[in-house]
Amino acid sequence: MKWNYLLACAFVVFSAAFAAAPVDGDARALELIRAYHLHVLPKESGYLGLIGQSEQRVNVGGHSLAVQSQVYYMLTRSHPINYLHWLASDDTHILIEGGPVDYFIFHPNGHVEKVVLGRNVAAGELPVIPVPGGCWKALKLHEGVSYALMANALSPEFTPDRVKIGAGPAWVLRFASKAPWANPATLRALIGPNWIPAQ
Numbered sequence: 001m002k003w004n005y006l007l008a009c010a011f012v013v014f015s016a017a018f019a020a021a022p023v024d025g026d027a028r029a030l031e032l033i034r035a036y037h038l039h040v041l042p043k044e045s046g047y048l049g050l051i052g053q054s055e056q057r058v059n060v061g062g063h064s065l066a067v068q069s070q071v072y073y074m075l076t077r078s079h080p081i082n083y084l085h086w087l088a089s090d091d092t093h094i095l096i097e098g099g100p101v102d103y104f105i106f107h108p109n110g111h112v113e114k115v116v117l118g119r120n121v122a123a124g125e126l127p128v129i130p131v132p133g134g135c136w137k138a139l140k141l142h143e144g145v146s147y148a149l150m151a152n153a154l155s156p157e158f159t160p161d162r163v164k165i166g167a168g169p170a171w172v173l174r175f176a177s178k179a180p181w182a183n184p185a186t187l188r189a190l191i192g193p194n195w196i197p198a199q
Helices: 002-018 026-036 170-173 184-194
Strands: 047-053 057-060 064-066 069-076 082-086 090-098 101-106 112-117 128-131 135-141 147-155 163-165
Touching: 026 069, 026 090, 026 147, 047 147, 069 082, 069 135, 082 184, 135 184
Parallel strands: none
Antiparallel strands: 047 069, 057 064, 069 147, 082 135, 082 163, 090 128, 090 147, 101 112, 101 135
């Protein structure tokens, strides 16, 4: 009986120690990249992997599109920013693992939002962020965080002719000072290497 008690205590201590052991976030990110066959997304940056699309179709501007497509998307320490882009489709980001991530949204009417995609509800973070079609957006992994794995549902499906990547001085001027964080330097950083000087 005494040995059983001691063995049970040892098991509890060992289990607690194992559960508390730090997980190497960078190693986990690499594991996820391999498991979900993610590849670096050109221009926007981050990692992308296709999941699938719905069988149902919808007519948009004379084109037959799947009602929805789904992808994995991941930011990592080496690719921490999803640079500014515009999508015609509604885009819903769902946090699967990791994070948090700052999500910057720029609406057609000039309104701007900075929302945190994360699990700390008490701090106002959200595990799901829906963004209407026709918005500009950018994402940035929090400092000190190894990765954030998300799933995106795009409705209707993503097509290359319904996305714009990058912007220039006119875009910065349009959204600068619309929020305390929306200063020209921050907006320029969200555009990153896709800066279009003549635009």
